[in-house]
Amino acid sequence: MTGTSYTNLLSTSPFHKVAHKLPSYSLPLQALCLRRSTRPFSNKTSAVPKAAIATEGEVLPPVLDSSSEPPPLFDGTTRLYTSYICPYAQRVWIARNSKGLQEKIKLVPIDLEDRPPWYKEKVYPPNKVPSLEHDNEVRGESLDLMKYIDSSFEGPALYPNDPAMREFAEELLSYSDTFNRAVLFSLKGESLNEISSAVNYLEMALSKFSDGPFFLGQFSLVDIAYAPFVERFHPLLLEVKNYDITTGRPMLRSWIENMNKIEAYKQTKRDPQELVAVLKKRFSVTLPPC
Template identity: 65%
Template sequence: MATASALDKSVPEKLAPPLDATAEQPPLFDGTTKLYTCYTCPFAQRVWITRNFKGLQDEIKLVPLILQNRPAWYPEKVYPPNKVPSLEHNGKITGESLDLIKYLESNFEGPSLLPKDPAKKEFAEELFSYTDKFNGTVYTAFKGDLAKEAGPAFDYLENALHKFDDGPFFLGKEFSLVDIAYIPFVERLNIFLLEVFKYDIAAGRQKLAAWIEEVNKIEAYKQTKTDPKELVEFYKKRFLA
C-alpha cells in the first residue's frame, strides 16, 4: 500500500508575490488555468493543497491576492462575488472551495483523492456537509466557554477518525479531499487556541493528534502552511478585538 506521502505529486515551488490594488490584471481566458487565491485564506488553501497533491503546479497557475487591498479588477472583471478561491478554466470562472476541490478531482490528472468504496464515499459526503457547522461552532465559541462550546466539534472529528481503522485519515488509509477540507481550519485553531486560550484541541483526542501529525508529513500541505505568529496576530485582531 502506497503511503500518502508516496502518492504526493507536489514539487518545490517559488511563490509569486501577492497582488494588491495597484497590480495589473493578468490576461483573462488566455488558455492558462488560474487559481485566484490568497496565501493566508483557509478556504483557498483547500484548493491549493489539492492542486499540489495532484501535481498540477505547472498546469494551474496561482494568482495570489492581498485581500485587504485587493485589485478592483478582481470583482469587476474576474469573479463578482469578490471572494477567493476562484478558478479560471475552460473559459469560465467558478468558486466555492468544496466545489473546486471536487472539480479538480474530476477534471484533472493526478493521484485520486476520493475513494471508490461506497461506504467511504457516503461518509465523505457526511463529513463535507459538517464542515460549515464545525467552523461555525468553534469560531463562535471564542468569546464564550471554549471547552464547553467548541469541545463537541473537536469530539466529532475524533469520533469520525474512529470510523475506519485501516489508516490515520478520515477515510482510513487514503488521504482524501475530506482531510483537505478540514486541515486548513484545524491548523489555525490548533495554533491559535493553544497560544491564546491554552486549550489543546488534541488533548484526550488521540486520533485527532495522530491525524494532525500524519497530515503534517505531506509535502503538498506543508507548502501551504501559514506562519504561526502571523496567524495568531491576525486571529487576535479579527476575532478578539
Template identity: 60%
Template sequence: MATVGVQEARTPPLTSTSEPPSLFDGTTRLYISYVCPFAQRAWITRNYKGLQEKIKLVPIDLGNRPAWYKEKVYPENKVPSLEHNGKVIGESLDLIKYIDANFEGPSVVPTDPAKREFGEQLVSQVDSVTKDLYAALKGDAIQQANPVFDSLENALGKFDDGPFFLGQFSWVDIAYVPFIERFQLVFAEVFKHDITEGRPKLRAFIEEGNKIDGYTQTRADPKELVDIYKRRFLPQQQ
C-alpha cells in the same frame, strides 16, 4: 501517500495597483490568498495532485484587492476561484471536486461506496463545525469547543486503514485541515490548550497530515495566522 514536490516560491500578492494577468488566454489560474483557509482547500488539492505546472497560482491581497478581480474575473470578489477553459468557478468545496475530476493526478475521492457516503456526510457538516469553533472563541472557548473536537475524534475512528477521516487522505481531510490547523494554533497560543490532549486520533491526523507535501506547502506562517484570529475574533486579547 505523500506527493513529493519542491516548495514553490511565493510571489507577492496582487494589490489594487497590480495589473491583471492576460485573462482568459488559455492559462488555468487558481486565485487564492495565502492566509485564507477556504482558498487553501483548492491549493492543497492542486498540489496534492501534482498540478503546479498545470494550474498557475495567483495570490490576491484581500485587504487591498485589485478592482479588476471583481470586474473581470470573479464578481463574488472572494477566493478561491479557478479560471479554466474560458470560465471561472468558485466555492472551495466545489473546487476540490472540480480539480479532482478535471485534472490528472491521484484522486482525492475514494471509490468505496461506504467511504464516499460517510465523506459526503462529513463535508456537509464542515461549515457548522467551523461555525461552532468560531463561536467558541468568543465565549468559554475550551468548554464550548471540546464537544466539537470530540466529534472530530469520533469521526476519525470510523475507518481503521489510515489516520484520516476516510482512512486514506481524501477530499474530507482537505475540507477540514485548514481549519484544524488554525484552531490548533489559536488554542495553543491564546488559551494554552492542546486540542489533541486525550484525542489520539486527532493527534495522529495532524502528525500524518504534516507529512503530506501537498498540504505542508500551503501552510501559512503560524504567527500571522494567530495574529489574524486575534484581530478578528479576540479583540479582548489585544
C-alpha cells in the same frame, strides 16, 4: 473500518444534539480570510508576501493589489485565484498540489485588503477567493473547487468511488462549517462545551477506519477540507483559551502529525504565530492580562 456504519455518524455524534442551538456567528466564516486595517505585523510582507517566496519545488508569485495589472485573462491558462492567508483558498491550493498540478494550474494570489478592481469586474463578481479560471469559465466555493479539480484533472484520486464511503465523506464535508462555527462561538464566550463536542466529533470520525490515520483511512479531500482550519484553531485555542484540542484525543493528534508529513500540505502552511495574530485581530480576541 470498525463495525459502525459509514453513514449516520452525524446523527450519533454528541454534537449533533446541540449543533442546531449554536447561534449564527456575527461574522461570516469568510472573515477568517481577512484582517483588520490595524495590522498585527510591523511589516505587511510577514502576513501577505509581496515578493515571491520559495516552497518545496515552487516559487510563489507575488500578491496582486489594486495597483497590479491583471494577467492575460481567458487565454487558455488555468488559474487559481487565491490568498496565502485564507483557509478556504488553502483548501484548493492543497488539492492542486496533491494532484501534482503546479505547472498546469497557476497561482494568482490576491491581496484581500487591497483587491484589484479587475478581479471583481472581469474575473469573479463575488470578489472572493478562491476561484478557478478554467476552460474560459470561472468557478468558486472551496469545497466545490476541490471536487472539480479532483474530477477534471489527472493525478491521484482524492475522493472515494465507493458509494457508501462517498456518502460518509459528504457527511464530513458538510460538517466542516459547523465545526468552524463551533470554534468561533467558543472564542467569543466563556464555555468550551461547543468546541469540545465538535472536536470529539472529529476524534470519533477518525476512528472509523483502521487502514490509515486519515478521515477515510487514506488521504482524501476530507483531510484537505479540515487541515487549514485545524492549522489555525489548534494554536489559537492553545494561546487564547489554554485549550489543547489534542489532549485526550490520540486519533486527532496522530492525524495532525501525519498531515504535517504531506508535502502538498506543507507547501501551503504559514507560520502558526502569524496565523494566531491574524485571527486575534480579526475576531477581537483578548488575552488575559500578563
